[in-house]
Amino acid sequence: MKEEYAVRVENVTKVYKLYDKASDRLKDSLGLTRKKCYKEHYALNDISFKVKKGETLGIIGTNGSGKSTILKIITGVLNPTQGQVQIDGRISALLELGAGFNMEYTGIENVYLNGTMIGFSKEEIDEKMDAILDFADIGDFVNQPVKTYSSGMFVRLAFAVAINIDPEILIVDEALSVGDVFFQAKCYKKFDEFKEMGKTIIFVSHDLSSINRYCDRVVLLNKGVKLDEGEPKDMVDLYKKVLVGQREAEAKEKIINKQAGDEKDSIKLMDQISLNPDISEYGKKDAEIIDFGIIDDIGTIGSNIMKGSDFSIILKVRFNKKVENPIFAFTIRDLKGNEITGTNNMFENKILLSGEEGEVKKITFKQHMNLQGGEYLLSFGVTGFIGEDFVVYHRLYDACGITVISNQNTVGFYDMESEVTIV
Missing domain, CATH: 3.40.50.300 (P-loop containing nucleotide triphosphate hydrolases)
Incomplete structure (x- = not known):
């Protein structure tokens, strides 16, 4: 056939x-x-x-x-x-915000305009009008010129037209x-x-x-x-490999263009992920975060992680002075700034008694991704105690993003991985 x-x-x-x-x-x-x-x-x-x-x-x-x-x-x-x-x-397309709309016309007039362009008669558009307006749900603004609409209202009406004219x-x-x-x-x-x-x-x-x-x-x-x-x-x-390959090429180009000397380092993990241009950092830097990255279950460096897979967060810290009992931590927050989860080596009972001056330590947090699909922000920190005083050596707030890719979300921030049986 x-x-x-x-x-x-x-x-x-x-x-x-x-x-x-x-x-x-x-x-x-x-x-x-x-x-x-x-x-x-x-x-x-x-x-x-x-x-x-x-x-x-x-x-x-x-x-x-x-x-x-x-x-x-x-x-x-x-x-x-x-x-x-x-x-x-018959095709119905929603390509660009405003494509096919006359900014001077009202929402209702644009519905008729778009429907006519697609090939519908006025009578056919009349039959679909209630469904279009119910889907758009922009209230009395349908009688106002679309040039007065917010971008959200605009796309609601445009999509309502595109999806309800039976393409x-x-x-x-x-x-x-x-x-x-x-x-x-x-x-x-x-x-x-x-x-x-x-x-x-x-x-x-x-x-x-x-x-x-x-x-x-x-x-x-x-x-x-x-x-x-x-x-x-x-x-x-x-x-994800394409993204990493492009970033590796960019990072290599940076290294090639560097002057000879101590700057001739290998490509850093952080050169291969999208960094926050407005990253916030502070601390006395007796211990300094010099590199960080995210690695998925197939060894790809990047910010995209499949829900339900294993992944690792890597942190590299250089000790500019001797530091006793350093604490290495990461925190994952949502885009509104709510802290969702995080841990540190003390919580995980992995104690480092001291970091010696000039020494570099690589810390790997390996875990299972069960956050819901969406966008998150990743922060890092190196802290500790001098006597009874808490000390921040180096913190990087919202250093980079993590995108969780999911085809099955549940309610809330994370998935409890329930197994359901119905008998």
């Missing part, structure tokens, strides 16, 4: 001409020069994939990998330089990151309903938990090239 596809992307390439000067662009457009006065930038280079009817396909990749470009080509917003796209079904293919590009958590939950519930109805969804997101949970298959792009496609977990693991 021949397989049915909703979307076929075949050898698609998108090339942009980059000009150094506006006059070069004008000369080229008018054919006034035979000399090539531009550089070619390949936003996409020979991309091919197919999306089965009823499938939810995720597209992931770093910024600039071509994710949004391929969606715009699929929806017809952009034309490819080479290749072709075949569509079998056969729904395309979403990062728009859900604007709505609040309750609206996102409503949207994902609608995703589940769409999947049960046999609808096709193409979903671009940096939220790897959502990609892992909702997608049947994932395409990984990097710098305009398709690296691979396959099961969500496999592609997320490969994506």
Whole structure:
């Protein structure tokens, strides 16, 4: 039996001409020069994939990998330089905040405008209006010009229109990151309903938990090239390696550019993760944190950890003076600043009697990740006691983030890993 596809992307390439000067662009457009006065930038280079009817396909990749470009080509917003796209079904797309909306029109008027552009009659839009307004839930603002809307209200209405006009293919590009958590939950519930109805969804997101949970298959792009496609977990693991590889290259470049001398160190763990640019630190630095990092269960350095897997937090401390009974600690907080969990070597009964001047110690905290999927902040500290006085040697608050990737969240901050039996 021949397989049915909703979307076929075949050898698609998108090339942009980059000009150094506006006059070069004008000369080229008018054919006034035979000399090539531009550089070619390949936003996409020979991309091919197919999306089965009823499938939810995720597209992931770093910024600039071509994710949004391929969606715009699929929806017809952009034309490819080479290749072709075949569509079998009516598309509804939510690409960019405000795309297809007239800022001077009211919310109601924009609903009719968008519905008409998709191909619905006024009567058909009237039938769907109550469902659209109930889903958007923005109250009397539907009668106000959308230029007065907050970004959250804007995306609620745009998504309500896109998802309630009964599309056969729904395309979403990062728009859900604007709505609040309750609206996102409503949207994902609608995703589940769409999947049960046999609808096709193409979903671009940096939220790897959502990609892992909702997608049947994932395409990984990097710098305009398709690296691979396959099961969500496999592609997320490969994506993490891509991120690490890029950071390793950046770190190596930094080392190469350093002057000769003591600065010729190996690549640090902290060079391979995303650091907080507003990191807060203090302490007398008799003991100093010189490196830290996160390593997942397959040995990848990075900030993305699968829920239910083992991982390690690494801390390297240099003693600038002799320190008796140092305490090494980490704390994980949520984005609101609430302390969720943490530990130190004293709690774990791993005592170091002293750190000698000039000595470097590596501390590894190995644990099982059972926090709910989401974003967290990681802090580090080296403290101790001199007599009865508590001393902070070095603290780094909110040094980096941890992203927990999950396809099954429970209530609260962490999962009790319940085993349920019904007889």
